[in-house]
Structure formats: C-alpha cells, structure tokens
Amino acid sequence: MPTRNSSGSTATKNPPGNQTPNTPDINESEIARLKVDELRDRLRSRGVTDTADMKKDDLVNALIKAMKGSSRATGGSGASGSSGGGVRTGSHTSSSVRYSQEITSVDDEAERPGRSLVTTDHDVIRQWAEARKGVPCTVDGTEHDGHAGVLRFDFPAGGREDRLREISWEDWFDAFDRRRLNFIYQEERSDGKQSNFFRLESPDREDG
Structure with a gap:
C-alpha cells in the first residue's frame, strides 16, 4: 500500500x-x-x-x-531493432555528420537526390543495405573481445572482397551501438541513380 x-x-x-x-x-x-x-x-x-x-x-x-x-x-524482446537514439555526437563529431540530413525512421525521405544523410536507426540501415543486396560483414582479423571488428557491407554484385566475412545483423548492430557509430550514406546520387555510398563514423575517435 x-x-x-x-x-x-x-x-x-x-x-x-x-x-x-x-x-x-x-x-x-x-x-x-x-x-x-x-x-x-x-x-x-x-x-x-x-x-x-x-x-x-x-x-x-x-x-x-x-x-x-x-x-x-524491439518489441520488448531485446532483439535488434531501432536504436532508440538520434545522431550520436562527441568531441570528434565530423562536419559530415553536422551537415547531413538526419533520418530517424524508414518513413523519412531525402530532401533531394545526392543529399548526404545520417542515421543510427537500425531499420533504416537494414532497409538501405537490403535494397542494394548488401550483406552485413566484418573485416577478418579485426575482431576483439568476442565482438565483430571493422564493420562493412558486402555488395555481391560488385564482387566479394577477400577479407570480408558475413556476420548476423544482430552482431553487426551490437558492434555498431557499442562503438556509438553514425551511419552516413546516400540514397541516390545527384543524377538520381541509386547510390551505394556509406561510411561509419565515431564521434568519440578521430579514426572512427
């Protein structure tokens, strides 16, 4: 009582x-x-x-x-889903992050073709990668403490890179969130064609 x-x-x-x-x-x-x-x-x-x-x-x-x-x-299950947070900032936040359009859900759209975008939303990242047949990967030999190392996407249409090893989405996003990374990317190039450009940046380290 x-x-x-x-x-x-x-x-x-x-x-x-x-x-x-x-x-x-x-x-x-x-x-x-x-x-x-x-x-x-x-x-x-x-x-x-x-x-x-x-x-x-x-x-x-x-x-x-x-x-x-x-x-x-994540539906209360703890499984991978939206990160629940916005763009991550810190002492080494880059100008690329500051001048990119923030995307917070799959319903958001780029203001124009070629616009630089940034997000931490898991659903947005996964949808972007899968639309390009991208596969979540890590670079072999960079793993540490039982966690995935350097994060990448493999686009099989362009030929697989030798050192890339496929991992689960759960492991990819676990490393993404642990390192407080931002996902900087494009949906389309300035000519309107689909873009595969992306990079991962940490606001806490100069080298990401």
Whole structure:
C-alpha cells in the first residue's frame, strides 16, 4: 500500500520492481540503485550525452526513458531493432555528420537526390543495405573481445572482397551501438541513380 509523506501526498518515488508493462529488461528500483557514474555510462552507451549537469533523479529518469524507447523499438524482446537514439555526437563529431540530413525512421525521405544523410536507426540501415543486396560483414582479423571488428557491407554484385566475412545483423548492430557509430550514406546520387555510398563514423575517435 502506498505511503504518504508529511504533506499528505502519496509517495511513489522508486517503487520496487518493474513499473512498465511488457518491458522485462527494465527494473526501475534496480536502476535507481546505480551510482551516478554508472548511470552516465549507460546513458552514453545509448547515445545520450550532455549529462554532466544532470542530478541523479534526472539521470535515472533519462535512462528509464531511453530503455523504454529501445524496448518498444524491439518489441520488448531485446532483439535488434531501432536504436532508440538520434545522431550520436562527441568531441570528434565530423562536419559530415553536422551537415547531413538526419533520418530517424524508414518513413523519412531525402530532401533531394545526392543529399548526404545520417542515421543510427537500425531499420533504416537494414532497409538501405537490403535494397542494394548488401550483406552485413566484418573485416577478418579485426575482431576483439568476442565482438565483430571493422564493420562493412558486402555488395555481391560488385564482387566479394577477400577479407570480408558475413556476420548476423544482430552482431553487426551490437558492434555498431557499442562503438556509438553514425551511419552516413546516400540514397541516390545527384543524377538520381541509386547510390551505394556509406561510411561509419565515431564521434568519440578521430579514426572512427
């Protein structure tokens, strides 16, 4: 039964357990017990920055919100889906990211042919690659700590590159999110023909 504080209002701060239906991975009371640095680290891994001035309650609410968004995007299962975050920024955010049109869902369209686009949305990236018969790959020999190494797409129509090894979409997106990468790409060239141009950039490292 809810308790009442000295002003007579119902106290609901950090009730035990999971307060959000269909989100088995979110436990509000467990999140509330995390230290401030742990909260900031978890938010950073989800692409949420500018948390330096946030108090603990704000950090807790921000993390819960980010996790809810990710859970809805994956159907609550934890499987790969939309990343739940926008374009990632950091100390090495490139001019390419800043001047690209942000795409946040498969319903968004480029403003014009040849427009540089940027996204972190899993569905957008997968749809773009599959429309070009692209296969998620990693460069052999670059794996580390059990995770995929340098990420690439292989376009079989152009001939397979020797060092590319096909991996699952789940592994590709796991590495993409762990490294806080942005996907910069084109839908069409300026002449209106389909473009296969893309690159991956990290806002935290000069070399991506």
